[in-house]
Amino acid sequence: MKVKMILPALTEAESPFWRPIKYSLFPPLGLATLASYLSDEDEIELIDQHVEILNIDDTPDLVVIQVYITNAYRSYKIADSYRKKGVYVILGGLHVTSLPDEAAAHADSIFIGPGEETFPTFLKDFKNREPKKVYNSSIRTLKSIPPIRRDLIKRNRYLVPNSIVVTRGCPHHCDFCYKDAFYEGGKSFYTQAVDDALAEIERLPGRHLYFLDDHLLGNAKFATELFEGMKGMNRVFQGAGTVDSVLRGNLIEKAVEAGLRSLFVGFETFSDANLKQSNKGQNLKRDYSQAVKRLHSLGIMINGSFVFGLDDDDKDVFKRTVDWGIENSITTSTYHVLTPYPGTRLYKDMEKQDRILSRNWDLYDTRNVVYKTTNLSAKELEDGYNWSYKEFYKWSNIFESSIKHDSNKHKLKHFFYSGGWKKFEPLWNFLIKTKNLNNTLPFLESVLSKVENKKSKTKQIDLNRHIL
Numbered sequence: 001m002k003v004k005m006i007l008p009a010l011t012e013a014e015s016p017f018w019r020p021i022k023y024s025l026f027p028p029l030g031l032a033t034l035a036s037y038l039s040d041e042d043e044i045e046l047i048d049q050h051v052e053i054l055n056i057d058d059t060p061d062l063v064v065i066q067v068y069i070t071n072a073y074r075s076y077k078i079a080d081s082y083r084k085k086g087v088y089v090i091l092g093g094l095h096v097t098s099l100p101d102e103a104a105a106h107a108d109s110i111f112i113g114p115g116e117e118t119f120p121t122f123l124k125d126f127k128n129r130e131p132k133k134v135y136n137s138s139i140r141t142l143k144s145i146p147p148i149r150r151d152l153i154k155r156n157r158y159l160v161p162n163s164i165v166v167t168r169g170c171p172h173h174c175d176f177c178y179k180d181a182f183y184e185g186g187k188s189f190y191t192q193a194v195d196d197a198l199a200e201i202e203r204l205p206g207r208h209l210y211f212l213d214d215h216l217l218g219n220a221k222f223a224t225e226l227f228e229g230m231k232g233m234n235r236v237f238q239g240a241g242t243v244d245s246v247l248r249g250n251l252i253e254k255a256v257e258a259g260l261r262s263l264f265v266g267f268e269t270f271s272d273a274n275l276k277q278s279n280k281g282q283n284l285k286r287d288y289s290q291a292v293k294r295l296h297s298l299g300i301m302i303n304g305s306f307v308f309g310l311d312d313d314d315k316d317v318f319k320r321t322v323d324w325g326i327e328n329s330i331t332t333s334t335y336h337v338l339t340p341y342p343g344t345r346l347y348k349d350m351e352k353q354d355r356i357l358s359r360n361w362d363l364y365d366t367r368n369v370v371y372k373t374t375n376l377s378a379k380e381l382e383d384g385y386n387w388s389y390k391e392f393y394k395w396s397n398i399f400e401s402s403i404k405h406d407s408n409k410h411k412l413k414h415f416f417y418s419g420g421w422k423k424f425e426p427l428w429n430f431l432i433k434t435k436n437l438n439n440t441l442p443f444l445e446s447v448l449s450k451v452e453n454k455k456s457k458t459k460q461i462d463l464n465r466h467i468l
């Protein structure tokens with residue numbers, strides 16, 4: 001049968017402020033994972049509307065659409081138009097799981113939660129001509145999942161074609177995060193078998209990997225064995241972890257030995273009241289600067305994530321956060337306006353308090369204010385958010401932040417990584433247009449090469465004594 005798998009473009013990807021590079025980073029791994037359950041006889045087309053034109057004049061046997069909150073309306077339009085022609089359409093993803101009734105009006109079948117168990121079940125039902133309206137995930141395992149259909153991915157359209165996910169979910173329960181809603185009704189944190197994860201890594205060409213796991217260091221036993229297995233593979237990789245996992249034990253050193261060179265860290269807020277409000281206990285009473293020092297002493301660059309608009313935030317939060325990032329030489333910062341995604345505890349709380357101002361999902365892009373704020377006005381929050389990005393990425397601040405590192409190599413890496421990411425838009429656009437993005441990989445790999453310096457090693461020994 002003919003199967004068309006579609007990732008519709010996020011609404012913000014078409015805004016005048018769209019930075020095309022931001023939406024050309026990673027291929028649609030979720031859809032490529034589901035594609036692996038289709039048979040060799042099936043004719044599969046995988047379309048990522050962020051990097052290619054979507055034509056909906058065709059009539060495949062089955063259309064599979066991945067729905068996020070800010071592509072929901074676009075997804076529904078695409079779904080409606082296929083269904084009018086009699087094509088069977090299924091919808092799944094975070095937004096479908098949060099608002100199944102809304103999605104069901106535009107689909108023949110919907111998928112709630114992860115699809116590794118439900119999609120193959122659906123395929124059997126579909127072939128037997130008895131598909132159900134709703135597929136609800138309950139069994140959560142990554143045992144014996146088939147290899148991802150990476151052959152369907154147009155590698156040259158992405159800066160990071162080698163993205164990989166070896167776990168699902170996260171051990172924590174932050175109120176603003178989709179995780180608990182998506183994994184409700186079953187395990188919310190589980191891993192692949194280490195050997196399967198290593199086999200998937202082996203299949204990826206080149207050196208660079210980007211682990212898109214919510215918390216790569218979340219299961220210490222799994223991560224230890226994974227990093228052990230990766231030693232000698234000559235990989236460099238990026239991933240995400242918490243402040244707590246950086247400060248605890250020596251897992252982070254093992255990650256570095258395996259090739260970790262940059263870490264996405266959810267600092268989110270400096271306020272204890274905000275952390276408590278968000279149920280982000282893993283950050284409470286953790287010394288953020290100590291975590292930063294530890295990462296830097298290991299030569300790891302940091303992408304810090306920060307949320308603005310929690311109830312304890314005041315007008316100074318923007319300057320405080322940007323200054324801290326520069327002072328602590330955070331390589332890149334990702335700022336978000338607090339966004340109460342439907343299905344999350346934050347949304348439910350705000351709904352109870354009558355604080356949700358808009359249910360236009362296109363605005364739920366972490367740039368717009370969609371709820372009643374407390375200490376800040378909505379305008380102050382949006383202005384502060386925009387100011388923070390501009391301020392943090394000023395050349396003078398990138399320079400100031402870079403030169404604080406101990407080694408010259410780390411200074412240069414920081415300068416090129418941060419400047420390259422935010423300041424070379426015309427070059428990125430040219431590479432995207434000419435479909436040459438992944439030719440920049442050797443450059444990225446060299447920016448992610450290992451930093452060693454005696455001073456940092458001495459510091460690390462001191463830091464270990466302090467922490468352990």
Ligand code: SF4
Nearest residue numbers: 170172173174177214
């Ligand atoms: S640590 Fe990150 S992934 Fe885990 S629940 Fe919190 S926000 Fe979500």
